[in-house]
Amino acid sequence: MDGAVVLVVVILALVAILLVAARNQATARVRRLDDAKAEARRWVERLGGQVINLTGSDEPSRQALADAAERYTAAGSQMEQAATVEQCRLVTKTAMEGLYYVRAARTAMGLDPGPELPADPEQVRAGRVEEDRRVTVEGRDYAASPAPGRGTPHYYPGGRVAGRPVPQGWYSEPWWKPALVAGAWGMGSVLLFSAMFAGMPGIPDAQAWEAGYDAGQADAAAVDAGGDPGADTGGDFGGDWGGGGDIGSGFDF
Numbered sequence: 001m002d003g004a005v006v007l008v009v010v011i012l013a014l015v016a017i018l019l020v021a022a023r024n025q026a027t028a029r030v031r032r033l034d035d036a037k038a039e040a041r042r043w044v045e046r047l048g049g050q051v052i053n054l055t056g057s058d059e060p061s062r063q064a065l066a067d068a069a070e071r072y073t074a075a076g077s078q079m080e081q082a083a084t085v086e087q088c089r090l091v092t093k094t095a096m097e098g099l100y101y102v103r104a105a106r107t108a109m110g111l112d113p114g115p116e117l118p119a120d121p122e123q124v125r126a127g128r129v130e131e132d133r134r135v136t137v138e139g140r141d142y143a144a145s146p147a148p149g150r151g152t153p154h155y156y157p158g159g160r161v162a163g164r165p166v167p168q169g170w171y172s173e174p175w176w177k178p179a180l181v182a183g184a185w186g187m188g189s190v191l192l193f194s195a196m197f198a199g200m201p202g203i204p205d206a207q208a209w210e211a212g213y214d215a216g217q218a219d220a221a222a223v224d225a226g227g228d229p230g231a232d233t234g235g236d237f238g239g240d241w242g243g244g245g246d247i248g249s250g251f252d253f
Contacts, residue, residue: 032085033083033084036082036089037088040075040088040092043095043096044072044075044076044095047071047095048076050102051069051072054102056105057109059150059153060105060148060153060154060170061105061106061148064101064102064108064148065101068102069098071095071101072095072098074094075094075095075098078091096117096120097159099117100123100157101155103117107148122160122165123157123168126159126168126214127165127202127203127204128167128168128202129144129146129200130201131200132146133196133200135192135196136195137195141172142171142172143171144171144196144197146169153170154170154172154173154174155169155171156174156176161179162179162180162182162183162185165213167202175189193206202215203215
């Protein structure tokens with residue numbers, strides 16, 4: 001009889017411990033979510049203050065601020081629906097991207113860009129435009145530059161679009177936007193990328209970019225697989241794209 005009483009007491013004690021642990025875990029989850037929401041809201045409000053108070057003085061700054069306003073709207077919508085820590089992090093990322101556009105606009109207007117923003121690893125890995133480039137692809141002219149100008153009014157802060165890296169820089173047109181909207185790159189995108197960035201330091205080559213690699217990742221993957229990083233890792237690029245086939249109007253915006 002005494003043994004049965006002891007067993008009941010032990011079971012009740014274990015149940016009580018489990019209930020307390022579950023309650024503590026639930027409280028911790030709520031606290032983490034509240035903290036994530038507060039952090040996300042802080043970045044959204046910071047972006048909103050910049051978007052509301054700044055007016056572009058030229059085409060590059062106006063375009064960058066339009067992109068920042070777009071991110072502000074998107075972040076606000078995400079904030080309303082955020083119900084998990086991960087969703088709050090997405091809000092923060094969207095707002096942060098908007099603030100990169102704000103910094104670009106301020107730079108274009110000759111203003112102090114403001115405090116540095118936390119580094120985005122994807123942005124760093126995507127590289128950046130280091131020199132002026134002007135190329136013609138399928139009869140259409142494109143330009144890229146590390147600085148804003150009349151011929152390069154469209155800024156991109158760098159990062160991945162539809163699984164492929166797009167370098168930070170100023171461009172004649174937002175050639176990455178169709179992939180941003182559709183979630184997939186057009187047929188001619190690799191040809192444009194190759195023409196625009198060939199030989200630029202810190203930028204992947206066309207085959208690596210087509211495979212979704214950042215600069216240097218293709219060689220690392222080849223070494224990890226036991227292969228020769230200098231060996232041919234696929235079909236000939238010229239054969240893939242230069243065989244007389246029409247790459248279409250994949251650059252129409």
